[in-house]
Amino acid sequence: AQSVSQHNHHVILSEAASLELGCNYSYGGTVNLFWYVQYPGQHLQLLLKYFSGDPLVKGIKGFEAEFIKSKFSFNLRKPSVQWSDTAEYFCAVNPSRRSGAGSYQLTFGKGTKLSVIP
Amino acid sequence: DAGVIQSPRHEVTEMGQEVTLRCKPISGHDYLFWYRQTMMRGLELLIYFNNNVPIDDSGMPEDRFSAKMPNASFSTLKIQPSEPRDSAVYFCASSTKRITVNTQYFGPGTRLTVL
Numbered sequence: 486a487q488s489v490s491q492h493n494h495h496v497i498l499s500e501a502a503s504l505e506l507g508c509n510y511s512y513g514g515t516v517n518l519f520w521y522v523q524y525p526g527q528h529l530q531l532l533l534k535y536f537s538g539d540p541l542v543k544g545i546k547g548f549e550a551e552f553i554k555s556k557f558s559f560n561l562r563k564p565s566v567q568w569s570d571t572a573e574y575f576c577a578v579n580p581s582r583r584s585g586a587g588s589y590q591l592t593f594g595k596g597t598k599l600s601v602i603p
Numbered sequence: 604d605a606g607v608i609q610s611p612r613h614e615v616t617e618m619g620q621e622v623t624l625r626c627k628p629i630s631g632h633d634y635l636f637w638y639r640q641t642m643m644r645g646l647e648l649l650i651y652f653n654n655n656v657p658i659d660d661s662g663m664p665e666d667r668f669s670a671k672m673p674n675a676s677f678s679t680l681k682i683q684p685s686e687p688r689d690s691a692v693y694f695c696a697s698s699t700k701r702i703t704v705n706t707q708y709f710g711p712g713t714r715l716t717v718l
Contacts, residue, residue: 519706528607528694529646529709575646590659591636591707595645 487512489578491594498566499602506561506597508550508576518559519577519591520550529575535559546570568603605629607710609695615716621683624713627676628697636707637670637680638694646694652678685717 492507510516520532533544540552550561559576576594608627616622628635636651650660655672663670667686672678682689692714696707 521709528711529696531706531708534706590648590651592648593646 487516487578487580487592489576489592489594491574491576491597493597494595495598495600497600497602500568501565502601504561504563504566504570504599506574506576506599508559508561508594509557510559510576510578510592511557512578512580514580516578516580518550518552520544520548520559520561521575521577521593522572523575523596524572532561532574566599566601568601571599571601573598607695607697607708609693609710609713611713612711613714613716615718616685617718618686619684620717621681622685622689622715622717624680624693624695624715626678626680626695626710628678628695629708630676632697632699632708633675634698634700634707635672635678636696636698637678638696640692640694640712641690649680682715685715687717690715690717 488511490509498504518535521529522532523529532548533542533550535542535552543549548561548563550559552559561574573596575596577591579591607629610625614622633654637649638646639649640646647662649662650670651658652672655675668682670680680693692712694712695710698707
């Protein structure tokens with residue numbers, strides 16, 4: 486079974502600082518990768534996703550993530566954070582249907598809380 | 604589109620009572636997922652349906668939990684009897700393979716407190 490590790494539980498940054506949140510997964514086959522964001526008191530929203538092609542994926546609100554297959558990583562980045570980015574960020578993975586063993590289940594990491602100080 | 608709709612948004616009940624959570628997926632979506640979110644365990648998949656049929660319920664914690672999907676636009680998650688350790692936020696999500704493989708859209712969640 487696949488698993489997802491998010492190494493940072495809580496990250497505190499000042500506005501305009503750069504952000505990188507780590508995500509590593511364990512699965513031997515082809516995967517689909519996702520980042521979801523949960524603003525305080527709200528539901529999860531899709532930030533960006535990777536299925537195939539260019540490993541550098543751009544999402545909403547200036548976020549991007551890079552899939553590095555050799556490192557089993559899909560780190561989330563943003564060059565300059567804003568107070569409104571304060572939220573919890575979840576990385577998720579599911580085996581790609583293209584691999585023949587795919588499913589529609591997502592496995593989520595434990596999440597990383599981001600607090601941005603004005 | 605209204606998105607995934609869940610009700611109630613908040614539920615407070617006493618131990619031993621029956622609790623029913625409701626979900627309406629996005630119209631046209633043929634996959635429906637139930638998740639539970641707690642501080643200790645994060646976001647866990649409980650069960651998911653495809654075309655109203657339960658596909659994998661291995662995440663359902665025990666027999667006190669049951670889920671149904673009587674039609675394409677409605678699903679319930681029932682806990683009977685409820686216990687304090689069931690306190691959590693329960694999310695419903697839906698998706699369809701016809702548009703984008705497995706991009707799941709989440710509802711606002713039901714915050715359950717069992718006293």
